[in-house]
Amino acid sequence: MPAFTRVAAAVCAAALLTSCAAAAETAASYPSRSIDYVVPFAAGGSTDIAARAGAEALSDELGVPVNVINKPGADQIIGVSSVRSAEPDGYTLLADGAGSSSIQGLLPYVPYDWADRTFVAKFAEGPHVYVVGGDSPYRDYADVVEAAKRNPEGFTVGWIGGSSTSDYATLQFLAENGIDAARVQRVPFRSSGEVMRAVAAGDIDFGAGGASSAFSLSKTGKLRPIALTGDKPVGKLAGVPTAAELGHPGLDMRYWVGVSAPPGLPRDLTTKLADAVAAIAEDETVVDALDAVGLSPAVLTGEDLRADIDHEKRRFATLSEQIGVAG
Template structure:
């Protein structure tokens, strides 16, 4: 080693020492921050809810109703970030890779459960998340044109059995909740209906008006206005209980398909390593917000049922939905992508 090198050595040692101290400081601050975040002061700054839908849809609007109330309760901004694209992948991946501190939340639900079995490869896994609470449940409606001869589900099933393969049921794209519920209905009712997928709800309803399809299965928010106006007739809803906004419409279970219960729903998930104290506090805050009568009323007007759960209940619901829709996908012969 030369004399110059020996003279330079202390400089490099000093740099290394300073760097090590900086790293230690950052790690210490991070640990302290994580410890503080797990305490009763959560949230102490703005919280982001990452939504896999474009602005203006039912999933987005109901989340904004909830977020507004949660902001009032916790005294910190609760911000809705719309990150649509690639199904649920864009938003789910963003949250899965976020810091597990409770400040980046994923609006998941049954759609994420369906994606986990429909797609062979995703940039995230359901195990990347800890479930917090359900937020909103969206029943689907089995609807026909306002001038159709069917007055109830029994009429429709009788006609389908009398003319196997002749009636079409329209839904949005293959693998969507609507599409899978249609497959489930066909199986439970024991009828030979042709399930016809379209690109959008607008196309589905246009096909119904044009009689290209004779019946449609769609989430209530998308058809509530047309049901109210009489343009379409709701024969039944797919949830276990009647939707409060359409109390006169029976369930499919009441209409002869015992045990039928299928809904679309949304819920909050956080990165898997989030502290349990944060998860439980967020779940409790969510339950308080969703119990508010004004929140319930606003969500009902949007076609949704505001309903919170515990983290354990939501976790069981995710598991049950994953298993249910996997069976439907396999029985319907829908190829994995």
Template sequence: MSIKNSVARGARLATFAITGMVLGHTAFAADVWPTKPIKVIVPYTPGGSTDTVSRVVFEKVAQSLGQPIIIENKPGANSTLGVGVAARSAPDGYTFVSVLAAYSANMSLYSKLSYKPSDLVPVAEMAELPLFLFSSKKLPVKTVGELVDYGKKHPDTLTFGSSGVGSSAHLTGERLAMESKVKMTHIPYNGSAPILPALISGEVSVAFDPLLVPMPHVKSGKINVLAVASAKRWPGEPNIPTMEESGFPGFVMSSWTGLLAPAGTPAPVVDRMAKEIAAATRSPDVAKKLTDLGFVPVGGTSEDFRKLIERDISRYGQIVKAGKITLD
């Protein structure tokens, strides 16, 4: 064998050996992950929807993984601050970020973000958050059809509240106004808490909001509920029709919450976390907690979540463009 061939053969063997060590290390690392506490960034204040779901789900996941999962709240700029921090974090499997559907909407609401979708990888959806259409008792309507008729007979009188510009509730209200061809003036609030008293007092005509807080006031007769913007009726309130049943085909605008990881996070880690989330949301205790809070437990694969995010980027983008809505 020539010296040249011997050198080449030696180089190939060395490459094979290094590759084998790397592959072996990767497999080993995936098998033993996690070996230290995991951080989940929540880009909202404590006590909100994303924070609540994250704490319920990851308490269970932490038990299964055998490592603490630390929730770190980083609110600001409609969640973009915390998401940006996660996007710039090391993709080592120890940093994740929980997001709402606003993550998809922000891609259109801001002309420039500190991150792009390719900077993060979807892990799994955790829960769906159905939005219900509530109306003030000051408004003489009890169905979506009556709401539309009233709006057409009384132009420029309807208003709708939301938890802020660019929120799912805001964009859902904008979609209703567009599809019904009824003008409704948007009144944004600082979070969802002020919406209920605004509905009760008649400060706003209607609002899309999760079920938990307003529903007791429907029961006591202070406000009305007209419909739910999900594909199916809410099991706990089967008499409330969907928006589709109320004359708006394809009107499904439920929010959601899910987990992302920095791009480059090892695929085995992403898959493992997705499976742990699915197992947690299927467990009777977690499922009951989420359902009692007005959420639908989901779980699922990274690919399932990727498709959901891309669908909503497109769907919210159309509403934002048509309504000329911006957060810049």
């Protein structure tokens, strides 16, 4: 069929033309078309929201559309591997975070080298919050620790699959206070939002989640936040002490959101992107949007970021040894 040959020839010609155009891309002309920003979570979670705020600002900064594309599933492996296998041309980026980088370093079934990617920059991070039920007998941090120590088998904590920083915040809490994590009852949930509901309803004793997940329920009095990780208070959770204030500076689990690219992204493009990301972190509307969901701007780029993530991974490894398995 001659027509098929003709169509095929036209397709090949088009492919050739576009590949030439791609090769000519330099930092000066980048970006010249829309960028795909892959979020390895379903829409609506904390990382997704932060990534959307970031994408919006990045789009203004770079002058091209930045499309948020959700590729959820399989402990973020699907999203990450789709970015890894894309061309390193700066048009496919990953909304990276601990769950899609350092934690993956602990999972035995990740089919690629987790560190083999171009870490461009992180732009936001936020603390976790530890919560107990408003009607529970525990009034504060010390009460919970005491109860959990007395009877770890009867102590129920929320658990979201072991591949999130919230779970590591829980593990860190248990480790810090000398509670045997392997004896505590871990109750499965799909998201930190569900954990918060269960704690508020009194279904489970204790939960951890990104700070924003407790904003609403803490206002009803059904949920009692007992501590924030790290040393910075959160405006919407006024009166909740930080772990540092309570004398536990070791409880510093934070979650972060940034930009990564496939391995082999040219250096000049990486620099240009990192500068753009750093710029948006100072944008007031972005800061406001981040603040509203319990995050604050925190810029770290290039090798500093990689070193930071490596360090994070080693800490996660130590924590997960407590429960005998990775994740």
